[in-house]
Amino acid sequence: METVILIGAILVVALIVGVGLVAGTRRRPPLAPTEGPAAPVRPLDTVELPKAPPTPEQAHAPPAESAAPPAPALEVPEPTAGRLVRLRARLARSQGLLGRSLLTLLSRDVLDEDAWEEIEDTLLTADIGVGATQEIVDRLRTRTKVAGTRSLDDVRALLREELITAVGTADRSLHTLPHPDRPAVLLVVGVNGTGKTTTCGKLARVLIADGHSVLLGAADTFRAAAADQLQTWGSRVGAPTVRGPEGADPASVAFDAVRTGTEQRVDTVLIDTAGRLHTKSGLMDELGKLKRVVEKQGPVDEVLLVLDATTGQNGVVQARVFAEVVDVTGIVLTKLDGTAKGGIVVAVQRELGVPVKLIGLGEGADDLAPFEPAAFVEALID
Numbered sequence: 530m531e532t533v534i535l536i537g538a539i540l541v542v543a544l545i546v547g548v549g550l551v552a553g554t555r556r557r558p559p560l561a562p563t564e565g566p567a568a569p570v571r572p573l574d575t576v577e578l579p580k581a582p583p584t585p586e587q588a589h590a591p592p593a594e595s596a597a598p599p600a601p602a603l604e605v606p607e608p609t610a611g612r613l614v615r616l617r618a619r620l621a622r623s624q625g626l627l628g629r630s631l632l633t634l635l636s637r638d639v640l641d642e643d644a645w646e647e648i649e650d651t652l653l654t655a656d657i658g659v660g661a662t663q664e665i666v667d668r669l670r671t672r673t674k675v676a677g678t679r680s681l682d683d684v685r686a687l688l689r690e691e692l693i694t695a696v697g698t699a700d701r702s703l704h705t706l707p708h709p710d711r712p713a714v715l716l717v718v719g720v721n722g723t724g725k726t727t728t729c730g731k732l733a734r735v736l737i738a739d740g741h742s743v744l745l746g747a748a749d750t751f752r753a754a755a756a757d758q759l760q761t762w763g764s765r766v767g768a769p770t771v772r773g774p775e776g777a778d779p780a781s782v783a784f785d786a787v788r789t790g791t792e793q794r795v796d797t798v799l800i801d802t803a804g805r806l807h808t809k810s811g812l813m814d815e816l817g818k819l820k821r822v823v824e825k826q827g828p829v830d831e832v833l834l835v836l837d838a839t840t841g842q843n844g845v846v847q848a849r850v851f852a853e854v855v856d857v858t859g860i861v862l863t864k865l866d867g868t869a870k871g872g873i874v875v876a877v878q879r880e881l882g883v884p885v886k887l888i889g890l891g892e893g894a895d896d897l898a899p900f901e902p903a904a905f906v907e908a909l910i911d
């Protein structure tokens with residue numbers, strides 16, 4: 530009997546020890562650092578690091594970008610050299626009429642007062658403006674008198690020279706190179722629907738094609754769709770976008786974009802702003818504030834005013850008001866492929882003393898060209 534009790538006791542003790550061992554094994558943490566060399570090493574990118582609180586830039590950054598599936602292959606934009614020459618057919622489509630009318634008038638055997646009046650009207654209809662038209666006509670009158678007989682080629686050469694003179698020889702270089710300690714900052718402004726966002730997208734492509742790194746700032750916070758539109762342009766060529774929530778203060782988004790650009794050492798920050806009517810003083814004040822806030826980190830390198838060439842002389846009025854608020858440094862004249870009259874190039878430059886630096890010649894991604902007076906005038910009269 531005693532033996533049976535003893536065996537029973539031994540079995541109970543053995544059972545308890547066995548259960549304890551199994552439970553102990555389960556409680557051990559897997560892959561503990563003290564496990565020794567046999568423990569498998571996990572690749573770094575799968576280790577879950579404790580999350581730091583987001584910086585303001587991260588808070589504005591699009592959440593989808595990091596979580597998104599692998600990005601599609603980036604597009605390779607067309608080289609920028611000689612773009613205007615390649616796109617000149619677009620320009621000629623709408624502008625050819627001006628050149629043809631002028632050439633026909635100037636080749637007349639007799640240039641009487643009626644003919645000169647017609648020449649004047651043609652220039653005015655092309656949106657060249659009163660002052661420039663008067664100058665061009667005066668110079669043409671003098672030169673045709675001196676030249677005497679005129680072949681079509683003579684007239685074409687004369688007209689080419691005078692129109693190039695009227696377009697002027699301003700410095701049209703775009704300041705996009707970074708400073709030693711911060712990126713170049715370009716602010717894109719204008720009234721609604723002129724093509725600001727499209728211009729930012731096309732310009733980002735131009736800069737990337739030329740080997741720059743670009744960051745986009747979506748300071749149009751009125752509509753989320755505006756930031757989406759900009760981000761889509763950027764993601765096609767690999768330019769990240771800093772954006773804020775809908776309704777955020779545009780000045781703070783612009784400020785964040787420049788700060789992020791500085792931290793990430795990008796070459797150029799392009800800031801897209803909301804369209805605003807030049808007649809709304811509240812919105813114009815907001816734009817002035819945006820620029821002042823951005824300038825806390827250094828001067829803005831370019832303020833590009835985007836004008837829709839099809840709006841004609843109204844563009845000149847817009848330009849005047851914007852220039853008062855934000856010191857415009859260059860004009861981007863869009864939609865010159867449409868029914869626009871190219872003379873607005875001359876009028877707006879004279880009015881503001883600010884050069885046209887870029888022209889938009891279509892909705893396509895590579896339809897933005899540096900403005901070259903000679904190629905532009907050639908397209909008008911050839």
Ligand SMILES: Nc1nc2c(ncn2[C@@H]2O[C@H](COP(=O)(O)OP(=O)(O)OP(=O)(O)O)[C@@H](O)[C@H]2O)c(=O)[nH]1
Pocket residue numbers: 719720721722723724725726727728749755802803804805863864865866867888889890891892896
């Ligand atoms: N034909 C033509 N269309 C253009 C050109 N540039 C822009 N557009 C078109 O103009 C329309 C307005 O362009 P956006 O870039 O959205 O204009 P926006 O100034 O940003 O507009 P808001 O932000 O609403 O003020 C779009 O349909 C563009 O495709 C151009 O050079 N030629």
Ligand SMILES: [Mg+2]
Pocket residue numbers: 725726727749755801802803804
């Ligand atoms: Mg826009």
